[in-house]
Every structure is written in structure tokens, then in C-alpha cells.
Amino acid sequence: MSSRVDWHTYFMNIARQAATRSTCDRKNVGAVVVRDKTILSTGYNGSIRGLPHCDDVGHQMENGHCVATIHAEANAIIQAAKNGVRIEGAELYTTASPCWNCFKLIVNAGVVTVYYGEFYRDERSLEIANQLGIKLVDLRE
Numbered sequence: 001m002s003s004r005v006d007w008h009t010y011f012m013n014i015a016r017q018a019a020t021r022s023t024c025d026r027k028n029v030g031a032v033v034v035r036d037k038t039i040l041s042t043g044y045n046g047s048i049r050g051l052p053h054c055d056d057v058g059h060q061m062e063n064g065h066c067v068a069t070i071h072a073e074a075n076a077i078i079q080a081a082k083n084g085v086r087i088e089g090a091e092l093y094t095t096a097s098p099c100w101n102c103f104k105l106i107v108n109a110g111v112v113t114v115y116y117g118e119f120y121r122d123e124r125s126l127e128i129a130n131q132l133g134i135k136l137v138d139l140r141e
Contacts, residue, residue: 007037008093008115011034011039012095012117012139014030014032014042014093015030015031015032015042015072015093015094015095015117016030016095018030018031018032018042018043018072019044019072019095021044021046022044022046022072023044023045023046023047023053023055023056023069024045024046024053024054024059024066024068024069025054025055026054026059027096027120028044028045028095029044029045029072029094029096030042030043030044030072031043031072031073031075031076031092031093031094031095032076032093032094033076033077033080033087033091033092033111034091034092034093035087035090035091040080040085040087041077041080041083041085041087042076042079043071043072043073043074043076043077043079044072044075045070045071045075046075047068047069048068054066054068054069071098071099071101071102072094072095073092073094073098073102073105073106074105077106080109087109087111088110088111089110089112090110090112091111091112091113091114092106092111092113092114093115093116093139094114094116094117095118096116096117096119096120097114097118097119097120097121097122097136097138098120098125099120099121099122100124103122103124103128103129106134107128107129107132107134111134112134112135113134113135113136114129114135114136114137115137115139116137116138116139117139117140118140119138119140
């Protein structure tokens, strides 16, 4: 009997590993963009390139959220764009379900399925995903 993990576990494990690079200790999140079982891009939440990290200088809080960071899903989309990688039709694995702003980026980038490891706050994405035919899949164990 094989101890080999299934694809969802494999990609979610990689998203969890990406989260270990997060530089905002309020929430460590990682994301992986995949198409045809191939990783296209990864991301984690962290500060704007060249600026100090929250872990080092503290948080910039607005309405209970740290606004100094770019979220993991946005960073994965940005990394793909920066490297000229087309992600339309891809799937995204993220350790926490996307916030509303990241969800809008995911939709407009053409991602068709989002797998998440924990539900994070925003119910709007569930309703809109259903309207648009985008799958949001809870992989909580």
C-alpha cells in the first residue's frame, strides 16, 4: 500500500510551506496556483518589496486588519504576472479562504477553482462564486 499523498494534500502542503515565509505574524497564509497538476506560482503574505516587515516594525492597523501586507493570493497572482505565466483556467490552493479583495483578483485573473484549508471571515465570496460558477472547495480535515 502506497503512502503517497493525493494531489489536494500535496498542493495544500506546499501552500502551508509557503505560509512559513509570511512576514506578518497576525496570520500566516500561503497560496499556490496550479494548472494540470503543475505549480505555476506561489505566494505568501508579506510587506511591499523594499519596506520593513510587520514582524520587525509592527503592524499598520485599520479596522482590525494589518494593511501593510499584500495577501498570499495577490502575491501568487503578482508573481505569475511578473514572470509572464498565464493563470487563466488554473486552480488556487490557499491555507485560508480569500478575503473579498483577493477573491476579486482571483476571479479577474481567471482562476476557476479555489481550495482552502480554513474559512476566513468573508461570506461574500461564497455567494458570488456560486453566481459565477467558480468552485470554492473547503479542504479542512
